[in-house]
Amino acid sequence: MPKQIDRLGDPVRRISRRAMLAGTAGAFGTATLPFGKAHARQQDRPNVPDDPTKVQGRDASELGTRSQFEQVRRSAGRSSSQTPHQDLDGIITPSDLHYERHHGGIPEIDPDRHSLLIHGMVERDTMFTVADLKRFPSRSVIHFMECSGNGGRSYRNRRTEDVTPQQVDGLTSTSEWTGVPLATLMREVGVDPEASWILAEGGDAAVMTRSIPMGKVMDDALIAYGQNGEALRPEQGYPIRLFLPGWEGSASVKWIRRIEVGDEAFMTREETSKYTDPLPDGTARQFSFTMDTKSIITFPAYPDTLPERGWWEMSGLAWSGRGRISRVEISTDGGQSWSDAELQGPVLPICHTRFRAAFNWQGDETVVLSRATDETGYVQPTLDELIAVRGIGTRYHHNHIRGCRIRPNGSTVFTVDA
Amino acid sequence: MRVATPRSAGVWTAVAVVIVASAAIAAQQDQPERFGFGRPATEAEIAAWDIDVTPDGTGLPPGGGTAVEGRSIYVEKCEICHGAHGEGRPFSQLVGREPRQGFPFGNQPSLVRTIGNYWPFAPTLYDYTFRTMPFDEPGTLEPDEVYALTAFLLYLNDIVAEDDVIDANTLPRVQMPARDKFVGDNRRGGRELR
Numbered sequence: 001m002p003k004q005i006d007r008l009g010d011p012v013r014r015i016s017r018r019a020m021l022a023g024t025a026g027a028f029g030t031a032t033l034p035f036g037k038a039h040a041r042q043q044d045r046p047n048v049p050d051d052p053t054k055v056q057g058r059d060a061s062e063l064g065t066r067s068q069f070e071q072v073r074r075s076a077g078r079s080s081s082q083t084p085h086q087d088l089d090g091i092i093t094p095s096d097l098h099y100e101r102h103h104g105g106i107p108e109i110d111p112d113r114h115s116l117l118i119h120g121m122v123e124r125d126t127m128f129t130v131a132d133l134k135r136f137p138s139r140s141v142i143h144f145m146e147c148s149g150n151g152g153r154s155y156r157n158r159r160t161e162d163v164t165p166q167q168v169d170g171l172t173s174t175s176e177w178t179g180v181p182l183a184t185l186m187r188e189v190g191v192d193p194e195a196s197w198i199l200a201e202g203g204d205a206a207v208m209t210r211s212i213p214m215g216k217v218m219d220d221a222l223i224a225y226g227q228n229g230e231a232l233r234p235e236q237g238y239p240i241r242l243f244l245p246g247w248e249g250s251a252s253v254k255w256i257r258r259i260e261v262g263d264e265a266f267m268t269r270e271e272t273s274k275y276t277d278p279l280p281d282g283t284a285r286q287f288s289f290t291m292d293t294k295s296i297i298t299f300p301a302y303p304d305t306l307p308e309r310g311w312w313e314m315s316g317l318a319w320s321g322r323g324r325i326s327r328v329e330i331s332t333d334g335g336q337s338w339s340d341a342e343l344q345g346p347v348l349p350i351c352h353t354r355f356r357a358a359f360n361w362q363g364d365e366t367v368v369l370s371r372a373t374d375e376t377g378y379v380q381p382t383l384d385e386l387i388a389v390r391g392i393g394t395r396y397h398h399n400h401i402r403g404c405r406i407r408p409n410g411s412t413v414f415t416v417d418a
Numbered sequence: 419m420r421v422a423t424p425r426s427a428g429v430w431t432a433v434a435v436v437i438v439a440s441a442a443i444a445a446q447q448d449q450p451e452r453f454g455f456g457r458p459a460t461e462a463e464i465a466a467w468d469i470d471v472t473p474d475g476t477g478l479p480p481g482g483g484t485a486v487e488g489r490s491i492y493v494e495k496c497e498i499c500h501g502a503h504g505e506g507r508p509f510s511q512l513v514g515r516e517p518r519q520g521f522p523f524g525n526q527p528s529l530v531r532t533i534g535n536y537w538p539f540a541p542t543l544y545d546y547t548f549r550t551m552p553f554d555e556p557g558t559l560e561p562d563e564v565y566a567l568t569a570f571l572l573y574l575n576d577i578v579a580e581d582d583v584i585d586a587n588t589l590p591r592v593q594m595p596a597r598d599k600f601v602g603d604n605r606r607g608g609r610e611l612r
Binding site (some may be wrong): 103117127128129135187188189190201207257262267268269273276278280283284285289290323376377379381385390391394 | 449451452453455457458459463464467468469470472473520521522523524525526527531533536537538539541542545549550556596599600601602603604605606607608609611612
């Protein structure tokens with residue numbers, strides 16, 4: 001049985017995609033799913049009527065659920081979980097599949113008992129209830145958020161092959177975020193013009209703290225309470241979180257309860273011991289907030305198997321913490337030549353952007369890669385280029401080119417060989 | 419809020435007109451400098467949450483402690499997770515000065531970053547320990563305990579002596595080995611890779 005059929009949860013989608021692309025809808029069922037095996041497999045599948053046009057379907061419900069055939073899941077450890085990019089399309093990550101990372105678990109918070117304190121270099125130290133915050137003029141924005149550790153496992157070990165997009169790059173997701181601009185709150189409390197940093201502090205067991213420069217605070221920082229049209233998920237900071245577009249996820253402090261305004265960085269453990277980048281020249285870069293331009297291929301990717309030669313559509317995501325993606329190129333020869341992929345709209349600033357490119361696989365060993373460029377002209381580097389400027393010891397900001405190697409038998413493995 | 423349900427198309431039209439009209443009014447009004455939402459925070463409320471400690475020692479409470487005092491607290495409350503000598507089993511390594519020369523972390527992935535070789539500011543150790551540790555009972559340490567534990571961890575890292583008193587006055591003056599290693603972010607986008 002071809003490997004991709006075994007992949008948890010998406011036999012239906014993959015089959016239909018392949019059938020459409022390769023134009024072998026009829027042949028497929030018999031050619032690659034021998035009847036006996038298909039039948040055996042049918043036994044473990046959820047029971048559905050033979051002909052759904054001959055029985056009434058089920059009633060409406062208060063809360064929708066996925067089809068029982070769709071078993072999309074985050075992969076989850078104790079303090080992080082990863083988005084299954086290989087199973088998703090478009091650019092929005094379903095809220096329950098948005099990646100998570102926390103430093104003291106997910107707190108349970110009663111929104112009626114949660115407040116945001118803003119104090120320090122302000123005219124009025126003020127306590128805002130969640131209801132107060134929702135009364136201010138709101139704003140909704142669609143942005144990606146990425147953990148700065150995302151992609152790390154493909155950085156130090158360039159021989160890593162049997163890893164899925166979720167396992168390598170699942171710590172990035174895109175949502176629509178709704179909230180009140182932090183600049184509005186700063187005006188409300190009368191921020192001192194001399195103030196240059198804030199400390200954002202969470203109400204979780206880590207009492208997570210990060211210093212944020214005032215420029216970002218007044219530019220596009222949001223105190224968010226909504227995600228994809230509903231309240232934030234608990235793992236995303238319910239009832240309120242800081243959201244800093246384009247910046248490493250850890251700075252967007254969740255369950256935020258306190259903002260102290262000051263005129264210096266506070267130098268917390270999360271911006272000294274952690275989330276700093278030692279460089280080859282013997283210094284360490286601090287406050288490296290912005291997420292650099294990056295792209296990943298979500299199909300084909302390990303453990304997909306291409307069952308036959310011919311035309312296939314490659315698909316993936318590209319994003320930049322500095323603005324819009326202006327271009328994504330793909331290579332099917334390991335980076336020797338590149339051609340433009342199609343950017344699928346909407347192409348939003350600081351947002352996952354879906355790209356697609358058809359390629360004709362001739363059955364040879366083929367390395368397919370993607371390379372993104374953003375509107376500032378930044379071009380996604382190769383692993384070697386990145387290591388040359390950052391050093392092999394760095395732990396964050398791993399935005400190098402990656403893709404997959406398609407073997408002559410159609411099986412695929414992850415690769416960073418560009 | 420209770421809203422009467424409009425029953426006829428005529429009412430719907432009326433509602434729509436009202437919405438359009440009020441939207442137009444709102445759009446014409448400038449957003450005020452202040453809305454007056456929220457309430458003044460009390461000093462007690464601020465004091466209860468304002469626990470951060472900055473490199474100059476701002477935020478450090480009264481109290482103090484030495485490594486000698488810290489050792490017994492460490493054995494009782496920290497050792498199980500960080501090891502008898504802070505060697506970091508099963509969790510984070512808390513002690514390590516190697517390499518004594520240079521700051522080669524960028525090139526050597528196997529080097530463990532610790533308080534002794536990587537933390538730039540000693541007061542951060544107070545701040546972090548007070549707010550988060552012990553991991554299974556966060557936020558339960560008294561200031562004197564945190565001072566003593568801070569002294570003990572700095573002592574294990576060969577940064578202070580065993581009987582040095584660590585308090586609000588001395589902690590900000592402790593020179594950390596990695597103090598001058600940190601630089602700002604010079605990435606700017608565009609063609610240059612940094």
